[in-house]
Amino acid sequence: xxxxxxxxxxxxxxxxxxxxxxxxxxxxxxxxxxxxxxxxxxxxxxxxxxxxxxxxxxxxxxxxxxxxxxxxxxxx
Amino acid sequence: xxxxxxxxxxxxxxxxxxxxxxxxxxxxxxxxxxxxxxxxxxxxxxxxxxxxxxxxxxxxxxxxxxxxxxxxxxxxxxxxxxxxxxxxxxxxxxxxxxxxxxxxxxxxxxxxxxxxxxxxxxxxxxxxxxxxxxxxxxxxxxxxxxxxxxxxxxxxxxxxxxxxxxxxxxxxxxxxxxxxxxxxxxxxxxxxxxxxxxxxxxxxxxxxxxxxxxxxxxxxxxxxxxxxxxxxxxxxxxxxxxxxxxxxxxxxxxxxxxxxxxxxxxxxxxxxxxxxxxxxxxxxxxxxxxxxxxxxxxxxxxxxxxxxxxxxxxxxxxxxxxxxxxxxxxxxxxxxxxxxxxxxxxxxxxxxxxxxxxxxxxxxxxxxxxxxxxxxxxxxxxxxxx
Numbered sequence: 001x002x003x004x005x006x007x008x009x010x011x012x013x014x015x016x017x018x019x020x021x022x023x024x025x026x027x028x029x030x031x032x033x034x035x036x037x038x039x040x041x042x043x044x045x046x047x048x049x050x051x052x053x054x055x056x057x058x059x060x061x062x063x064x065x066x067x068x069x070x071x072x073x074x075x076x
Numbered sequence: 077x078x079x080x081x082x083x084x085x086x087x088x089x090x091x092x093x094x095x096x097x098x099x100x101x102x103x104x105x106x107x108x109x110x111x112x113x114x115x116x117x118x119x120x121x122x123x124x125x126x127x128x129x130x131x132x133x134x135x136x137x138x139x140x141x142x143x144x145x146x147x148x149x150x151x152x153x154x155x156x157x158x159x160x161x162x163x164x165x166x167x168x169x170x171x172x173x174x175x176x177x178x179x180x181x182x183x184x185x186x187x188x189x190x191x192x193x194x195x196x197x198x199x200x201x202x203x204x205x206x207x208x209x210x211x212x213x214x215x216x217x218x219x220x221x222x223x224x225x226x227x228x229x230x231x232x233x234x235x236x237x238x239x240x241x242x243x244x245x246x247x248x249x250x251x252x253x254x255x256x257x258x259x260x261x262x263x264x265x266x267x268x269x270x271x272x273x274x275x276x277x278x279x280x281x282x283x284x285x286x287x288x289x290x291x292x293x294x295x296x297x298x299x300x301x302x303x304x305x306x307x308x309x310x311x312x313x314x315x316x317x318x319x320x321x322x323x324x325x326x327x328x329x330x331x332x333x334x335x336x337x338x339x340x341x342x343x344x345x346x347x348x349x350x351x352x353x354x355x356x357x358x359x360x361x362x363x364x365x366x367x368x369x370x371x372x373x374x375x376x377x378x379x380x381x382x383x384x385x386x387x388x389x390x391x392x393x394x395x396x397x398x399x400x401x402x403x404x405x406x407x408x409x410x411x412x413x414x415x416x417x418x419x420x421x422x423x424x425x426x427x428x429x430x431x432x433x434x435x436x437x438x439x440x441x442x443x444x445x446x447x448x449x450x451x452x453x454x455x456x457x458x459x460x461x462x
Contacts, residue, residue: 045203
């Protein structure tokens with residue numbers, strides 16, 4: 001696992017402890033973007049899924065982007 | 077319990093007995109009443125003020141039924157069975173903001189505030205959010221029929237009762253002058269509750285009649301005597317009492333709460349209190365109103381939630397806080413005076429030779445009307461109509 005993903009996972013765990021859903025959505029979205037850039041669709045879809053669910057809950061403006069990407073990956 | 081035990085309840089008040097002890101002390105009858113009296117009619121479960129903003133949700137367990145009240149994005153109140161369609165997990169655990177969706181805390185299935193299932197994460201494997209056999213169209217939350225009237229959130233759990241407008245039509249007509257007028261609530265200082273050791277019906281029965289007022293509420297004798305009260309009886313719907321000598325509270329500096337708009341002379345000194353069957357007790361006055369929702373916890377324990385409302389938005393401002401606090405304290409004192417009575421009647425019904433009691437034909441008929449309604453609900457409709 002690269003440092004970038006490792007760091008993001010640490011931040012995600014911290015945000016989970018804080019129950020900061022808006023931040024969690026953003027962090028999952030960032031991690032998804034990293035995997036997406038690397039062409040790992042399965043990992044990207046996993047993280048986009050979490051970003052999407054938390055964006056639904058928090059009315060995050062990036063919701064549409066997450067949904068669109070999951071649709072493009074045929075995951076919704 | 078057999079129907080024959082209720083035939084005496086259905087007699088005219090002159091010869092009727094009250095409901096038998098079993099209706100207060102039996103787990104079996106409590107369960108039967110749950111289905112035939114409470115789930116079969118429109119019950120109050122909470123208040124619009126509990127969920128004032130879009131995205132607010134409040135769970136409530138009503139007679140064992142997990143429910144959640146939700147304010148949707150258009151501002152409408154919805155009530156759902158608070159159970160995820162996936163593994164049956166309780167969906168909303170505590171009162172608060174849920175945001176844009178109701179997300180199950182177990183596997184994160186998400187429902188819109190209108191109850192539609194909108195997301196099933198990883199349902200088809202990691203990162204795959206759809207699956208054969210998962211038809212979201214048919215897996216929305218189970219919505220419970222609900223209606224908000226006088227800020228009380230009513231539900232009809234078995235969905236067989238008449239439409240609320242028909243069910244409450246007689247009460248709406250009686251209080252037509254108040255119908256549709258906004259009710260303003262100030263928050264904590266207009267809100268209180270009691271946890272009472274009695275069957276829920278005893279709270280209704282005590283509320284229905286004015287007979288007890290001079291003994292239990294002696295403070296009323298000086299300005300609202302027994303003879304200033306009258307019965308309200310609309311069989312099958314509600315019963316209660318009214319007074320012709322209501323006098324609005326006046327502060328030391330001469331202020332009084334603004335009145336509701338356009339009231340007739342009747343309400344200059346009139347006030348009415350009805351038990352809207354089965355479990356909502358309402359009061360109206362020219363300048364304020366209240367609603368009391370009875371939440372049965374068991375056959376012998378009831379939570380009473382009381383909320384007080386005002387006619388004018390300005391009254392919920394800080395300017396009126398002292399008067400509001402005094403008004404709340406006055407009602408809390410009056411209603412608290414009734415607690416030992418309803419708890420005493422509950423204990424009295426452990427007496428195996430108590431026969432339901434003999435009503436005063438003159439003073440107790442609103443209570444008899446309520447008992448008649450309960451008995452009719454418990455019996456099949458043909459027998460009840462005879």
